[in-house]
Amino acid sequence: MIYPKQAFANVTGAHKWVAALYDGKIRVPAEGLERADAREVKRVLTHEYTHALVKSIAGSGIPAWLHEGIAQLEEGRSRADARTTLAGKELPQLEDLKGAFIKDADAGRVSLRYASAFDFVASLAERRGHTAIAELLDKVGKGDKLDDAAATIFGSGFPQLFEDWRQSQAR
Numbered sequence: 001m002i003y004p005k006q007a008f009a010n011v012t013g014a015h016k017w018v019a020a021l022y023d024g025k026i027r028v029p030a031e032g033l034e035r036a037d038a039r040e041v042k043r044v045l046t047h048e049y050t051h052a053l054v055k056s057i058a059g060s061g062i063p064a065w066l067h068e069g070i071a072q073l074e075e076g077r078s079r080a081d082a083r084t085t086l087a088g089k090e091l092p093q094l095e096d097l098k099g100a101f102i103k104d105a106d107a108g109r110v111s112l113r114y115a116s117a118f119d120f121v122a123s124l125a126e127r128r129g130h131t132a133i134a135e136l137l138d139k140v141g142k143g144d145k146l147d148d149a150a151a152t153i154f155g156s157g158f159p160q161l162f163e164d165w166r167q168s169q170a171r
Helices: 005-012 038-058 064-075 079-086 107-128 130-141 146-154 158-170
Strands: 026-029
Touching: 005 026, 026 038, 038 064, 038 130, 064 107, 064 130, 079 107, 107 130, 107 146, 107 158, 130 146, 146 158
Parallel strands: none
Antiparallel strands: none
């Protein structure tokens, strides 16, 4: 659904930093679309469509950090950009990434959360391939618990995998 900017904000309650969102429907503010670079529009729509796919495959039990990490992976973000955002900053704990990113009004904190989620998920995809992410979603969609599916695919549950990632960033 495409909304005039104020209608988008009124309907979604989204903060100004939000480019679009998926809440069961893909919602996009129209303001500026005609002037936007086609690649940026494609990136945003790919990101939101990925959220819809993740939910349709795995259901609603996927945490925000995994949703956002996968969506950024599919939109084509680079780990170099994420690492620039993360450089010199205190990395969040996995627990800090569980709540919905869209509800956070602090654009700086949101940027750090997105970059952390993306770089962590991208590291998993590099480790085992993109198909491992799809396999994880499939297992969860078929009833496996998220950490059990992660342990089967990646060798550890997400708390340990995330802590390993955090430690690797400190080097």
